[in-house]
Amino acid sequence: MPEGRDPSDNDANAMKMITAIIRPWKLDDLQMAVARLGVQGITVTEVTGYGRQRGHSEHYKGSEYQVEFVPKLRVEIVLDEASAEAVVEAISNVCRTGKTGDGKIFLAPVGEAVRIRTRESGAAAA
Amino acid sequence: MHQDNKRTKGSSLMRGLGAALLMMLPALVFAQDAPPPPNKGDVSWLMTSTVLVILMTIPGLALFYGGMVRNKNVLSLLMQVMIVFCVGVLLFAVFGYSVAFSEGSNAFFGGFGKVFLKGMTGDSLTGTFSKATNIPELGFFCFQATFAAITPALIVGAFAERIKFSALLVFILIWLAFAYYPIAHMVWFWSGPDAYTTAEAGAAANVNAGFLFNKGALDFAGGTVVHINAGIAGLVGCLLIGKRLGYGQTALPPHNLPMVMIGSALLWVGWFGFNVGSNLEANGFATLVFTNTLLATAAATLAWMFGEWIVKGSPTMLGAASGAVAGLVAITPACGWVGPMGSIAIGVLAALICLWAVSGLKKMLGYDDSLDVFGVHCIGGIVGALLTGVFNSPALGGTDVYDYVANAFPNPADYSIATHVISQAWGVGVTLLWSGIVSLVAFKVIDLTIGLRVTEEQEREGLDTVSHGERAYNG
Numbered sequence: 001m002p003e004g005r006d007p008s009d010n011d012a013n014a015m016k017m018i019t020a021i022i023r024p025w026k027l028d029d030l031q032m033a034v035a036r037l038g039v040q041g042i043t044v045t046e047v048t049g050y051g052r053q054r055g056h057s058e059h060y061k062g063s064e065y066q067v068e069f070v071p072k073l074r075v076e077i078v079l080d081e082a083s084a085e086a087v088v089e090a091i092s093n094v095c096r097t098g099k100t101g102d103g104k105i106f107l108a109p110v111g112e113a114v115r116i117r118t119r120e121s122g123a124a125a126a
Numbered sequence: 127m128h129q130d131n132k133r134t135k136g137s138s139l140m141r142g143l144g145a146a147l148l149m150m151l152p153a154l155v156f157a158q159d160a161p162p163p164p165n166k167g168d169v170s171w172l173m174t175s176t177v178l179v180i181l182m183t184i185p186g187l188a189l190f191y192g193g194m195v196r197n198k199n200v201l202s203l204l205m206q207v208m209i210v211f212c213v214g215v216l217l218f219a220v221f222g223y224s225v226a227f228s229e230g231s232n233a234f235f236g237g238f239g240k241v242f243l244k245g246m247t248g249d250s251l252t253g254t255f256s257k258a259t260n261i262p263e264l265g266f267f268c269f270q271a272t273f274a275a276i277t278p279a280l281i282v283g284a285f286a287e288r289i290k291f292s293a294l295l296v297f298i299l300i301w302l303a304f305a306y307y308p309i310a311h312m313v314w315f316w317s318g319p320d321a322y323t324t325a326e327a328g329a330a331a332n333v334n335a336g337f338l339f340n341k342g343a344l345d346f347a348g349g350t351v352v353h354i355n356a357g358i359a360g361l362v363g364c365l366l367i368g369k370r371l372g373y374g375q376t377a378l379p380p381h382n383l384p385m386v387m388i389g390s391a392l393l394w395v396g397w398f399g400f401n402v403g404s405n406l407e408a409n410g411f412a413t414l415v416f417t418n419t420l421l422a423t424a425a426a427t428l429a430w431m432f433g434e435w436i437v438k439g440s441p442t443m444l445g446a447a448s449g450a451v452a453g454l455v456a457i458t459p460a461c462g463w464v465g466p467m468g469s470i471a472i473g474v475l476a477a478l479i480c481l482w483a484v485s486g487l488k489k490m491l492g493y494d495d496s497l498d499v500f501g502v503h504c505i506g507g508i509v510g511a512l513l514t515g516v517f518n519s520p521a522l523g524g525t526d527v528y529d530y531v532a533n534a535f536p537n538p539a540d541y542s543i544a545t546h547v548i549s550q551a552w553g554v555g556v557t558l559l560w561s562g563i564v565s566l567v568a569f570k571v572i573d574l575t576i577g578l579r580v581t582e583e584q585e586r587e588g589l590d591t592v593s594h595g596e597r598a599y600n601g
Contacts, residue, residue, distance in 0.1 A: 058379065059438050061448060061498060062485035065377040 013122040014081040015110040018088060021047070021103040024073050026095045033094040034077065037087055041126070043076040053101030072103060078110055080123040161251055164261050167408045168254070172265045175403020179272035182396030183211045183279055190389025190447070191283050194497050197381040198588025199287045200598045206282040206291070210298050214275025217302055219243055222274050223267050225303075226310040229317070233337035236311050243267065253318030254406040257530070261406055269403055270310075277306055277352045283497030284360030285367045285578075288585050291593045293578045297568050301359060305564040309557055310351050312336040313343060322530035342546070343553030344518065344527070346415070347404035349459025349510045350553045355561045357504020361495060362565040367578050369494035371585055383443050390447035394423055397454045401461040411462070414525075418461040419454070422473035426453020429477035437481075445481075452480040452502050456510030463514050465523025472517060476509045504558075511554050515546035 022030060027044065034042065048069040055067040079087065088105055096102055115125040188207040192200045218226075224240035231237070240246065243264075250263035278298045282289070316339050321331035332340055338350075345351055370378065380386060401419045405412040430449025435441040456476030457469055464472065484501035495501060518524035520538035529536055572578055579585075584592040591597060 059434075059440070059442065060379050060444050062488045062501075063378070064438075065379065067377070 011081075015078055015113055015123055015126045016081050016084040017108045017110050018075075018077045018079070018084060018091070019106040019108070020075040020077075020091050020095070021049070021072050021105075022075060022091075022095045023097070023101065023103060024071060027073055027075070029094045030075060030091055033090045034087055037083070037090055039077055039079060039083075039087060041077065041079075045074045045076075047072050047074045051101070051104065070101065078113055078126045080126060161260050162258050164251065165259070165407070168259070168261055168406070169265055171408035171412070172261055172269055172403060172406065175399035176265070176269045176272055178396040178399025179269070179276065179403065180211075180396075182393050182400060183272070183276045184208050186389050186392030186396050187276065187279055188389070189385050190393060190451075191286065191497055193382040193385030193387075193389060194283075194380040194444075195286050196378060196588070197598060198590055200381065200590065201594055201596055202291070202589035203282065203286055205594060206289075206294060207279045209295070210279045210282065211275045213295065213298055214278055214302065215271040217299065218271040218274040219267075222302060222307050223270065225307040226274070227266075227270065227315060229315075229334050230311070231334070233334065233340065234308050234312055236307075236315060253320060255319060255528075256407060256409075257319045257533075259407060266406070273348055273352060273400075274302065274306060274310070277348075277356050278302060280352070280356040280499060280503055281360045281363065284364040284495050284499040286496040287370055287589065288367060288579050289363075290577060290580050291589075293572050293576055296572055296576070297363075297565075300568040300571075301561075301564060304568075305359065305561045306351075306355060309338075309355055309560060312338040312556070313345050313351050313553060315339060319530045325531050328531050338553045338556060341552040342527075342549035343511075344463050344514050344546070344550065345459045345511065345553060346462035346514075347401045347458045349455065349507045349514070350557050353455045353458060353503040353507030354511065354554060354557045357500045357502075357507060358558050358562045359565040360499030361493070361504060362562055363569055364493055364495045364500075366566070366569045366573065370496065371582060373494045380444065386447050387443055390450050394450055394454060397423075397458075401458060405462060414466075415461045417466050418457055418464060418469035421466050422457035422461075422469040422476075423450050423453040425470040425473035426450060426456070426477035429453075429474040430481050433478050433481045448484070448498065448502060449477045449481070452477045452506045455480075455503055455506035456513070459507070459511045460514040460517060463525055463527075464517035465525070468513075468517030468523045472510060472513045475513065476506045479509050480506050508554050511550045512547055515548075515550040516543050518546060519543050 020030070024046075031042065048071050050068055050070050053070055055070050058065050058067055075091075077087065084107060088107065091105060110126070112121060113123070113125040114121045184207065185204075188204045191203045191207060195203055219242070221238065221241045223243065224238050225236045228236040228238075228240045246263055246267065248262065248264060251260040252263040252266045253259070254261055278301060281298075281301075282294065313336055315336040317331040317335065322328040338345075343350065372378065398416060398419055402412050402415045405415050427446050427449040430452060431441045431446050434445040453473040453476055456472050460469065460472055480502050483505040484498045487505075488495065488498075488501060493500075516522065518526065519541045520526050520535075521541065524541075526535050526538060526541055528534075569578060580589065580592060
């Protein structure tokens with residue numbers, strides 16, 4: 001990374017990471033919605049967790065377990081700051097059912113991005 | 127053809143008499159010297175049954191247990207079952223068969239006349255439950271060897287996920303020698319039906335018959351010898367080894383319930399060899415044993431399922447699999463003594479009692495019998511053993527006990543359920559005490575020498591990598 005460079009120095013290179021925790025079956029809808037907005041890269045992980053939506057109970061012979069965690073997907077998209085808001089809104093709309101457990105979206109600034117194949121950096125690499 | 131018209135009546139009569147005498151000659155010879163040769167149908171069924179019991183253990187029991195533990199321990203269960211099976215059949219060949227099934231000087235241990243299967247060839251014969259009907263002794267040996275191998279394999283479930291592999295192997299050797307072989311001898315050893323020619327001959331034959339056999343304890347296929355025996359050993363083991371880390375606080379759910387179901391289905395199918403093979407003949411009576419094994423298990427599966435549905439809220443696959451096994455365990459001592467409707471009753475009662483044993487009783491007493499060896503095999507075996515005394519009654523559709531001296535069944539009016547249940551209780555009580563004490567001593571000695579349990583760190587890591595240097599699921 002070039003010396004003394006600060007992401008906020010150059011607005012055109014400012015990037016954000018969108019992290020969305022969503023219901024697993026909403027992935028296809030989300031992918032189509034963000035693709036329509038021009039998003040070209042996405043990373044998906046299977047996660048487990050809870051917010052206000054708690055789990056369920058399971059029983060195996062004599063043992064009963066209260067399973068707190070609920071399976072979700074974590075979707076990460078790194079893109080230029082200017083496009084972020086529209087993508088967040090699209091994700092939010094397409095993933096909403098109105099019931100507890102719809103999920104959350106977090107935004108964080110990204111300091112740098114590099115495309116491995118071409119060695120590009122900055123927003124062009126996001 | 128034309129020649130026949132010229133024969134006189136007299137000469138054809140002589141010819142007829144001569145022919146009749148010639149035909150009788152083999153029967154005369156056999157009655158005095160050679161025993162009747164085995165029926166090929168009986169031998170085929172005996173060998174087929176043996177194969178089915180092998181299937182029950184590998185892979186039936188192995189998968190049934192393997193699926194119930196966490197995935198870091200699945201190989202340890204598969205290994206323990208498979209290796210214990212191998213140890214079991216080999217030790218039985220060395221001296222187990224001799225101690226269990228040959229005549230000793232007492233009612234508890236047989237002799238050493240047949241160690242290393244001495245003198246036994248393909249022509250050696252042994253009796254069945256019918257007079258003048260024999261089967262090849264090596265066939266009987268193999269059949270019983272699979273019983274002597276699956277029984278110790280059952281025990282491993284009680285202390286799954288924490289036992290040291292070497293400790294288990296040593297325990298099995300001690301337990302087979304001092305618990306399984308004598309108990310099998312006590313329940314099953316007799317001189318065979320052909321010895322019961324007169325009342326005096328019968329009494330003489332009984333002198334060195336098994337102790338529990340003489341008490342009148344009925345155990346057609348091994349409810350006492352196999353299930354109560356293994357079950358109490360399992361309870362003693364899990365109490366001495368202690369609970370798994372996290373038991374009661376963390377969830378320890380089965381890692382592969384499809385595997386459990388496959389195992390339970392293989393057990394059910396194989397059990398037809400276990401129960402029906404114990405008839406030692408492929409005849410009409412065998413089909414009664416088959417019927418009992420089929421109906422009791424189906425009834426038990428449904429009873430457990432409905433019981434669980436009502437009390438716990440949902441009918442589970444694990445419950446169905448467990449219910450089937452509970453029914454099979456309970457019908458094992460009874461399958462050759464009760465009628466089909468009696469077997470349904472036994473299945474239902476055993477399932478409901480075992481369902482309580484693996485949930486209510488277990489929670490009440492707080493032991494970690496990981497795969498419910500005590501709750502299903504011991505409790506189920508006790509229920510089945512006691513109910514055998516009840517449903518063997520002719521009034522309840524049972525067969526009663528054949529009198530080999532009179533060569534007839536007793537008067538049905540003479541059947542006393544109380545007397546028979548007391549005989550059954552003898553079998554239950556002696557087995558619980560004998561096997562329990564042998565197990566206690568064996569586990570204690572092993573714990574003081576090589577140690578029974580893996581370390582805490584090893585238990586957290588998982589037995590597959592720690593004890594066997596392998597991972598079950600790679601990639």
